[in-house]
Amino acid sequence: MQRNRLIMIALVTTAMLLSVPLAMGVPAAQAGDAVLAAQPQSGTTGPNLLSNPGMEGKYQQQCSLKTDPPWVPAPTPCDPNNYDYANRTLWATVQVPAGWAAWWRVPNNNYDDPNYYNSFPHSCQDKNRAPNDCRPWHNPEFRDTAGGPQEKTPSRKVAGDNSQKYFTFYSVHEAGLYQIVANRVKKGDRLRFSVYMMAWASQYNDPFKSDSQPTMGMQVGIDPYGGNNPWSPSIVWSPVQESFDRFSLFTVEAVAQGPMVSVWTKSAPHFAIQHNDVYVDEASLVVVSGGPASTTRRVTSTRPVTGTRVVTETRVTTRTIGTRIITSTITVTRTQIITSTRPVTSTGSMTPTRTPTSRRTVTPTRTATPTATKMVTATGVTPGPNTYTVARGDTVISIARRFGIPWQRLVELNPIIRPPNYVIEVGWVLKLR
Structure with missing residues (x-):
């Protein structure tokens, strides 16, 4: 099974590199256009450090102590037929594979809270009180894809017999998966976390085509201290990448600060449309060979290019991502009736230590009403x-x-x-x- 999975992943990865990714027609980042450090120039050493990296097997309901946040699993699993109701919560809508835990931003259900609509409201149905830009927040439903309705149409897995999906319905979320890896790394190890993710977002019901959603805000991260707080400033997050209707490999690197690290996935859709679905499969955490904590690495991404005439251009851009300043030189050749990918290669200095990161929380923005009488056009x-x-x-x-x-x-x-x-x-x- 493991050998077949590795062969399947290799074939899928090769096919993705040889084919052109198709981006949905939304004004978000082009598919594959985000700089993710997906292919650092150094190799890897050692095995995959994750437990159940393929997210296989039977999924179990997540269980937490009532004294802990809901995304922190209880020390021992809950038997759905016999567990301590007084001290534990069994999340019927949260089913995850062995070795993994789900996390999510908890919506505000206190309708009497005077700050309700500014603190992730669960509902926007009160039209007399809700602001025009109100978006309902829900904790997603987490399920497996084996035998699910989506499995009968587009493929929602990369390899193996199962994959994780989670979704919200007419609402937004900030959520994902995480896993803590203990006593398998040491301080100073440079680690690379990679995982395949796909989004399907639609106001309608065509499972093959996303629409109406500019961004799903998908990222991956590593907490080099091994924490279980998804909003910890210690987490080193990749830039946001969009991957609608196809799997893309998301990758990030960081340096372990002790014998324990945690790896994270995240999504944060912008619009509360009918379907905001995410699929996750085939993850890996490996030690990257060579290099101190501060290093220079090569960053490569691909961008779909289609044209009807030959055009060549060179652009030099400089941007700041976190603590890195990245200068990119892009050479583009577009040829008639040919769709291809173009490489975007750059080098940047990065120190993957304890780096504060901005929280990918899309907060409601009130519609401003101009006070001046002059029309703004x-x-x-x-x-x-x-x-x-x-x-x-x-x-x-x-x-x-x-x-x-x-x-x-x-x-x-x-x-x-x-x-x-x-x-x-x-x-x-x-x-x-």
Whole structure:
């Protein structure tokens, strides 16, 4: 079984490198365009340090002590037919593979809280109180894919007989998986965590095609201290990468600060659409050979390129990611009726030690109402038959639906609407054609 899985992973990885990833038509980052340090130049030593890296077998309901956060598993499993109800909670909606635990941001269910709508509200149904930009937060349902409804249509696993899926319905979440690895590393080991992830996000029900979601906010991380707090500043997170309707390999590196580390996956969708689903499979944690804690590494990503004529261009860009300054030189050749990938290679200095990271929490942004009487227009658009003036309560998606145009086209026509939040303001005049 292990040998067959390794062969399958190798074939899938080779196929992904030889084929062109297809990005969904949303104004988020191009598929594969995020710099993830997925292929550092050094090799690896030693075995996969994770328990059940393929997420196989029968999934079990997660159980926690009532004195602990819900994502911290109890020291011993709970028997669903006989467990200590007074001191333990058995999460019927959280089923995970052996060796792994689920985590999630707990929604605020206290409707009497005066700060309710600014602290991850569970519901936005009270139209008299809820702000226009309110988004309901739910803890996802965690399930396996073996025999599930999605398994009868697109493939939702990389190899083996099972994979993890989790999802929210008409709501958003901040959630993922984690595993603590103890007594298998030592201080100073440079570690690489990799895992395949896929997102399916849709306002409709086509399981083969995502829509209406600009970002799922997917990342992977390593806590070099081995903690179990998903919001710890110790976690070294990769940049956000989008991977709609296909599996992509997410990778991050960090240096162990002791005999224990923890590895993490994360997603944080922006819009509370009908389906916000994530699939996770085939993870690995290995010691990377050579190199001190501060090192220079090569970063490679790929970007789909399609054109109808030959165009060659070279661009040099500099950006800051966490504590790294990355300078990228990009050479692009586009050829008629050929779709290919282009390499984006850069070098950057990185010190993967205890690095504070920003929390990937999408907080509600209230729609600002201009107090001045002067009309604010999108790129100087004059009101006319093919324009619309934004009113209180409007969103990009609601306007697009009202006039029967894709919301991506609305954003394209009005550059003032910018990712990642796509905020619009009352009084803006937007082009519709």
